[in-house]
Amino acid sequence: MDFTFTEEQQMMAGAFRELLDDLCSPEALRAAAEKRGDESGARWARIAELGLPGVLAPEAAGGMGLGDTDFVLIAEEAGRAALPEPLVEQAGIAVPLLAGLAPHAPRAAEILAQAASGALRVAVGAPGNPFVLGAAQAGVLLLADGDEVHLVERAGVGLVAQPSIDTLRALARVEWQPSAATRLVSGAAGRTAWARAFERGALYAAAQCLGLTQRMIDIAVAYACERTQFGRPIGSYQAIKHHLATVQVKLEFARAHVYAAAARVVDADQRAAAAVSSAKLAAGDAAELAARTGIQVHGAMGYSWEVDLHFYMKRAWALIGSWGDRSFHMRRVQSLVLGGSLPLGSDQTFVRS
Amino acid sequence: MDFTFTEEQQMMAGAFRELLDDLCSPEALRAAAEKRGDESGARWARIAELGLPGVLAPEAAGGMGLGDTDFVLIAEEAGRAALPEPLVEQAGIAVPLLAGLAPHAPRAAEILAQAASGALRVAVGAPGNPFVLGAAQAGVLLLADGDEVHLVERAGVGLVAQPSIDTLRALARVEWQPSAATRLVSGAAGRTAWARAFERGALYAAAQCLGLTQRMIDIAVAYACERTQFGRPIGSYQAIKHHLATVQVKLEFARAHVYAAAARVVDADQRAAAAVSSAKLAAGDAAELAARTGIQVHGAMGYSWEVDLHFYMKRAWALIGSWGDRSFHMRRVQSLVLGGSLPLGSDQTFVRS
């Protein structure tokens, strides 16, 4: 029983954070927002240099061969920075999906190394998500037709862009025709592959929400310490302090859910489902509260494009609805816990099937 | 369109309040609590002298011939005082129930005047409430057998006392045998009578919750102004101020619901049902929050029997579960409003069938 991150894990996340402080400065985000989803190839290249797209790829495919408890800290940092490029979706979902299919599907094996190095951009259209993130910028797409997993070239699909309030997210509905040539797997293998992809999607959306929450707290605290009203910094008023402390409490306990879900997402069983849904709800709720509190603390200033807060708020709102919205995850927990299929009790918390 | 109380209505409530300040002092409540439900005949007599049991009885039966918008302020005062005797149940439920049945049931007509004068104590066992309040002290009981309304002598029933945390409430399960001799009405007449009684029960429980909320705020404010910590009265801290202001907001808008429900409870239609449920929920929620906030403001002192707060908290908790609990009323509103049977829109608020 050990629930701590290693020094190496923390160092890798720290290095990524430093890079992002540079790559995702407010000026950089403002520039990216104006291009609305035309991401910077330069930023992607810098991230790929760190090897991050391949964290979850086997070493044989040129990856790092690491696990979800390694990548969860990376996803958190991507959230904290409101990274415009869909690194989390490629490295956290597409790459392990390809790696899982590689033994059964030669075409998956073929592109895995390119995906892991970041040379090839891979977008994912998973069941449960109506839109695909980063489809326009991808080289290939992994798409669902029922249980089947298909691999399709970007040139082979039509895209209907769906503008998001988060102008750093390039969303699209994908129009395409499945065929035997595009199919990687079907049946139970496909179902399992998509189920795992969906759980990772929800887990890493939750991890990003942790980072976003921390960032929104940091911005609000900085503003509250600087802005004065009635002759005192507003951060010295109890009402402001208590609002922000409440967000911090929510964040801390959301962390426990997210890190625990990272440790068991591979199990893909009922308990993993409950853990992932708990993580998604807790982190999403923390981020939602952080956004609201951030606006309250900033007053009218929070509405200004010049204040950075809005980048993180919008990303939070977008992620809360992605990879299963609040209703989906709450109903799933209710079905498992109230419905009686999950054994209850404190001795069950760490049971794995 | 007039949503104000007359001077006469306010004066009658004011006179009752003054009497209760005398009759329900903390010492008097403490004494009553020790006797656990053996109410003071002297207190009842003083209240009866004011004619209050007969507010809703016709003048021909010696009553005041007034309406629910008159009695609602009386019920509010009874709540504010945590009055041990079930005046509200007798005057607000039993008397109009008897008055409604009198034209069809001679025995109801016979006892109406005695009930209105307070000479006879009448307890009510309505459908939806598992227990009867004040049964042991009543001369007669109005009891339900399906849709039928029965009038039974106290001597003709067995009582199984059910101790409440509110030691000022004498609750019992009533064991009895319905017979043709005890039956006042049956069928549709009985169903309508019980439906009206239930709506009034819920309405006046809500009205009492208003008074209880105001009293709990008053007690907490007085304590917060007097108690000092860190060299200042605790009532000067923003956190305490904001907690109490939040209760006051809830109270104010609960008032609007309760007074509006009083004006339409006689309609006994869907819109009246929605109004009564809204009132019960809003006033109950306000009282629940007032109790929690009261305890928070008092700190450990709130747990002490010597501090008066607990009388009002316990009454609030008891009333929240009576005459339809939170779930009953919330589900009723959902069925009417989300289910689509109630027309929606701002021009519908005051529509009456």
Added chain:
Amino acid sequence: MAIDLRYTPEQQAFRAEVRAWMAAKVPKEPLASLDTAEGAVQHRAWERTLNEGRWGMVTWPREYGGRGCNLVEWLIFEEEYYRAGAPGRLNQNGIFLLGPTLMEFGTPEQKARYLPPMAAGEEVWAQAWSEPQAGSDLAALRATATREGDTYVLRGHKIWSSRAVFADWAFGMFRTDPGSEKHKGISFVLFPLKHPGVRVRGIPQIDGETGFAEIYLEEARVPVANRLGAEGQGWHIAMATAGFERGLMLRSPARFQMTAKRLIELYRRHAAAAEPGLASAVAQAWMDAEAYALNTYRTATRLMAGGSIGVEASLNKIFWSELDLAMHRAAMSLLGARAELEKHAPDAGDVGNWLDGFLFSLAGPIYAGTNEVQRNIIAERLLKMPR
């Protein structure tokens, strides 16, 4: 029974009149946002149409373009206005805030000069309350009005002026006594926005629009007659204006009842997938919108009987702002994966204006005096708790 919650035949006839007029005149297609240049033009045209029907500000005396309606008639008017889906009021800073203030503090000349074109929508007003260092703490303001004979020379920097980009006039507070501090030595001054020495710069908002602006005053000269009330009385007048802002008129119940109705319709479409707590949240929203309506009628008829409005304004402000936020949060939850879409997205479905409304509702607890300040007011003035 004095409480009588029924409309009189006259009130019913009034409702019918409003309803018929709105049915005939309200634009069939929604106008562009009033925070865009195109929308501002469209909304000015709508205000002209309204005024032709003498509906610009029904509670005002006829001499100023109104109908002399009482508060219940005003509530009925608003109910029908929202029911008809009529456009937002471009001139709300004028009609709801400055209008009542002028009525109370203006000279006969000022009323005659400013009120009729305000009701007609010919002169659109912006507020100029905040300054960069004076937000909730308005008393920290620094802008000055220096008297030179019959002229004030205005200098300073106002910010968060809603609607100022497309408005004609603004009202604000200026220090007329240069050595004064806090609430003293402040005067309430009206000034044109298209005027030498006045520069307006829109503030880009997070939704890309410019509902707010900064106003730079660089030796803008206006007649002393533009001052409302006495010199140095500005704080007192501004507090009255703030009371109007929080009070009965700015947020009519019909607005929230309309949102509640739309939320219920949204819920019904998404009920199958919604987590159960949303059913209770939506029912609660309906009840709270009703409570706000009921309470407003309660206050309105009390005022008509000679009462006055005090701390109720603070109670109202907290209640409607939290209700509005709760309704929009529930809507965002119901919209799920589509909640992030802009309303013109091809697959926006029933997203409609919910996202815009959500952004706006987040501001509810802030503007017109933050809810924190309102809670202080309730605690100190109503509950008599120590400062």
Added chain:
Amino acid sequence: MAIDLRYTPEQQAFRAEVRAWMAAKVPKEPLASLDTAEGAVQHRAWERTLNEGRWGMVTWPREYGGRGCNLVEWLIFEEEYYRAGAPGRLNQNGIFLLGPTLMEFGTPEQKARYLPPMAAGEEVWAQAWSEPQAGSDLAALRATATREGDTYVLRGHKIWSSRAVFADWAFGMFRTDPGSEKHKGISFVLFPLKHPGVRVRGIPQIDGETGFAEIYLEEARVPVANRLGAEGQGWHIAMATAGFERGLMLRSPARFQMTAKRLIELYRRHAAAAEPGLASAVAQAWMDAEAYALNTYRTATRLMAGGSIGVEASLNKIFWSELDLAMHRAAMSLLGARAELEKHAPDAGDVGNWLDGFLFSLAGPIYAGTNEVQRNIIAERLLKMPR
């Protein structure tokens, strides 16, 4: 992967050992409340039984009656303790608060004197923190310990001493420097309750029991050797004790997980009548109880790896107290008309201990440092906001 959320075989064996012992020894019938005379006797007997099995305080060194268990073993022990429905700990002020404090600040003699009978439940401890004018503001305390040679003469009035009615000893703070103010000149002193000059008066509670007491100290004389730490170091020691109170040990996650399980069972019995929001409230309670457990394991393994606990204690305190309140409020709603019944009422049905628990949960945000104070601590120490 360093994170490994699996128990070792040794930990599994430890769980099996605890489970077997508890199955054999836990009383089949619930004991009377430990705030009654009868219950106090029964609970003392249970503490003796526990100690016979060497389960009095498993984390303590063997020399003091413990087993030298690490924090994960402690968590496992607590899980099995609650799973077995074992009685509440009569001596929690001793074992969870004073015990760790003695371990850190006591002399070898003091540890040898006090810890073994504490673990054995032979000496039951009460805390004597608050005074009538010093609640959250402990620094305002007035009780004095006047030194006369090797003796302290204690004078003062302590209040809200939990468990003092049936306890043997108490620990508290006294001014040893009569001219001192606030945090200075305070010492931490242990004193017997059955002792000349010490008078204990139970405070009747709203539930009719006497879990709290007042302690009147009228020239009670104790040896100077009863002082913990140096003279004047009392505040520093007391803050450490308060840290233990809020910290890891007082509220083990198993307690809340057990409540969540009971709440789910209650929900299932009442689901047909429950308003839909309760389904979400109950599911949320389960998730939050799991979060508290997960976070405690996170902290525990961090501490085992050499970390220290700081502001986390304040985060924990807020979280568990709000969780406990939310669970009991949901239970009260589910119980509906029966929620007001005392547990011995003939028709109490499944009311059980929910009402007692609800009353107790209302105190959660107050004791061990109010949640308001905890939020200040988080804001000022963790978020570095200005005082």
